[in-house]
Amino acid sequence: MHAITIPEPGGPEALVWAEVSDPVPGEGEVLVEVVASAVNRADVLQRQGFYNPPPGASPYPGLECAGRVLALGPGVTGWAVGDAVCALLAGGGYAEKVAVPAGQLLPVPKGVDLVEAAALPEVTATVWSNVFMVAHLRPGETFLVHGGSSGIGTMAIQLAKAVGARVAVTAGSPEKLARCAELGADILVNYREQDFVEELRENTAGSGADVILDLIGAKYLDRNVSALAVNGRLAIIGLQGGAKGELNLGALLTKRAAVTATSLRGRPLHEKAAIVAAVREHVWPLIEDGVVRPVVDRALPMADAAEAHRVLESSAHIGKVLLVAPSAGA
Structure with missing residues (x-):
């Protein structure tokens, strides 16, 4: 099979479409013929040499895919060869085939194209686990998501x-912001021109956000705490603005607020299966x-993964950028 390899870390040109060995499904795994994958920030970090796959995971980038079941490993039940599926991965989505733990497999939802289904696993798992399983967003509460036009953001809205x-x-x-409004966003903040803390206060009668989903990290930490409502919950899932910040514990105590930070890729299999x-x-x-x-900005041939990474790094996209495998035309 072919896969996107990274012979040496670097810029987008470091991604090389090359012939590699086929994966073999192990105990409890399913072999999937990949029709499409999607590009995530973690893939960019892996390409740059900053985010290696967990032990035992595929060395190729790609944290999600959609495709068809090719074979079942020992001990797998509930799936059949030929099933249309999408999957949450620890790696290996940028390839023609990938072995997936059966607990991380999902049927393609009715009404969703098989290629577009590749846009779903990572964002749905990330948003649901953080916003609802950890931060417990409830009806009537105010929710703030940074990067509302991103793949995560469009699903979170x-x-x-x-x-x-x-x-x-x-x-x-x-x-x-207009696209975010089309998806249902009520309060629109242009971070280049407006202070989201002030905008939240003005639009919530001073109370702030009950739940904040943050991809930025250190750069926004202090302001995120300021923007939280009493009993608010801040869920940090990215470090685009740095990894080290100063946390005002006094403000946190006063608001009886909580800060959590989670990642998905390195979780144990049973936790991923539960999500x-x-x-x-x-x-x-x-x-x-x-x-x-699913909100899809564009789909490119998988061999053109370098261009897909350039698009993601330019932040010119809205929603997900997909990579389509040669099997999509089969």
Whole structure:
């Protein structure tokens, strides 16, 4: 098979479409013929040499995919060869085939194209696990997501609205904010021109956000705490603005607030399986009913992964950037 390899860390040109050995499904795994994968910030970090796959994971980038079941490993039940599936991965999505733990496999939702389904696993698992399983966003609460036009952001807006929350977003252009509004965002903040702390206060009668989903990290830490409501919950899932920040514990105590920081890729298999099961139970019906949908900016041939990385790093996209494998045309 072919896969995107990284012979040496570097810029987008470091991604090389090359012939590699086929994966073999082990105990409890399913072999999937990949039709499409999606680009995530973690893939960029891996390409740069900053985020290696967990032990035992595929060395190739790609944290999600969609495709068809080719073979079942020992001990796998509930799936059949030929099933249309999408999957949460620890790596290996940028390839023609990938071995996936069966607990991280999902059926393609009804009404969703097989290629577009590749846009779903990572964002749904990330948003549901952080916003609902950890931060416990409730109907009527105010939810702020930074990077509202990103893959994570576009899914977070839709899921928060689906449960009856009021949604605030930050984004860097009127066009991106307009797309967020189309998805249901109520409070639109252009972070290049406005202070999200002040905007939240003005639009919530001074109370702030009950839940904040943050991809920025250190750069926003102090302001995120300032933007939290009493009993607010801040969920940090990215470090685009740095890894080390100063936390005002006094402000946190006064607000009886909580700060959590999680990652998905390195979690034990049983934790990932529990998250995937929750996504299938709670999110898949919303997708099949048309309440929530994948937002895809563009789809490029998998061999052109370098260009896809350039698009992601330029932040010119809205939603997900997909990579389409040669099998999509089969």
